[in-house]
Amino acid sequence: MKQLDVCLTPDLLHLHQLNNVVVVVADIFRATSCMVTGLAYGVGSITPVATVEECKALQEKGYFAAAERNAMKVEGFDLDNSPFSYMSERLIGSHIAMTTTNGTLSIAKAKSAAVKVLIGAFLNLGALVNELRSEQYDVLVLCAGWKGRPNLEDTLFAGALAEALKDEFILVEDAALMAQRLYQQGRGNLLNFVANSSHVRRLQRLGIQKDISYSLQTDLYDVVPVLRGSRLVAMH
Numbered sequence: 001m002k003q004l005d006v007c008l009t010p011d012l013l014h015l016h017q018l019n020n021v022v023v024v025v026a027d028i029f030r031a032t033s034c035m036v037t038g039l040a041y042g043v044g045s046i047t048p049v050a051t052v053e054e055c056k057a058l059q060e061k062g063y064f065a066a067a068e069r070n071a072m073k074v075e076g077f078d079l080d081n082s083p084f085s086y087m088s089e090r091l092i093g094s095h096i097a098m099t100t101t102n103g104t105l106s107i108a109k110a111k112s113a114a115v116k117v118l119i120g121a122f123l124n125l126g127a128l129v130n131e132l133r134s135e136q137y138d139v140l141v142l143c144a145g146w147k148g149r150p151n152l153e154d155t156l157f158a159g160a161l162a163e164a165l166k167d168e169f170i171l172v173e174d175a176a177l178m179a180q181r182l183y184q185q186g187r188g189n190l191l192n193f194v195a196n197s198s199h200v201r202r203l204q205r206l207g208i209q210k211d212i213s214y215s216l217q218t219d220l221y222d223v224v225p226v227l228r229g230s231r232l233v234a235m236h
């Protein structure tokens with residue numbers, strides 16, 4: 001039987017074997033919610049990069065560029081890290097370069113070794129579950145966390161995936177069981193469950209409220225972003 005494991009933060013990724021593993025990167029607030037939204041709204045591709053400098057270089061080549069650090073847009077870039085910014089008509093068919101504090105760094109860490117990198121959010125949970133059911137490989141959910149620390153919302157998402165796939169995948173390690181049990185506890189009201197979390201408090205301090213409830217909605221979109229070369233594109 002296939003195995004599903006959870007890496008609670010990218011700083012623990014060195015403990016995981018990624019050969020023949022599909023990695024699902026999750027950064028609920030807000031990078032992977034942006035990626036799913038953008039591709040659902042018709043963005044052509046999103047190139048995740050780890051640094052602001054790499055993002056700038058792609059902007060100079062004609063990409064729309066999204067650069068965020070500590071939840072704020074970096075000066076000189078076109079887009080911030082709000083999913084609502086990815087709903088614009090001007091982005092349909094466009095190529096976006098994106099760097100964020102935690103999410104794109106996690107993708108950069110996973111991409112060299114994984115057999116495939118997929119992007120997960122509550123927004124595309126059902127589509128992702130269907131995709132993973134037909135995968136022949138083990139799955140690792142990589143939670144982006146916050147600057148090397150685990151966080152509640154990404155772990156909840158990992159738990160939602162573990163719960164949905166529990167008949168097809170064995171949950172071998174305690175991190176997967178912890179995530180699953182956390183989700184079982186919180187699923188009745190995700191918004192309430194994350195209310196005092198560090199990321200929610202940080203976003204609220206900056207007046208960013210609507211992204212929180214938006215990103216906790218389940219199954220809004222049928223799109224599964226997959227990394228092809230350096231670009232994330234919609235899988236089907």
Ligand SMILES: O=C(O)[C@H](CS(=O)(=O)O)OP(=O)(O)O
Nearest residue numbers: 030031070071100101102103
């Ligand atoms: O913009 C975000 O929500 C975060 C920034 S921080 O974690 O609040 O500093 O970036 P992300 O890479 O999407 O976690």
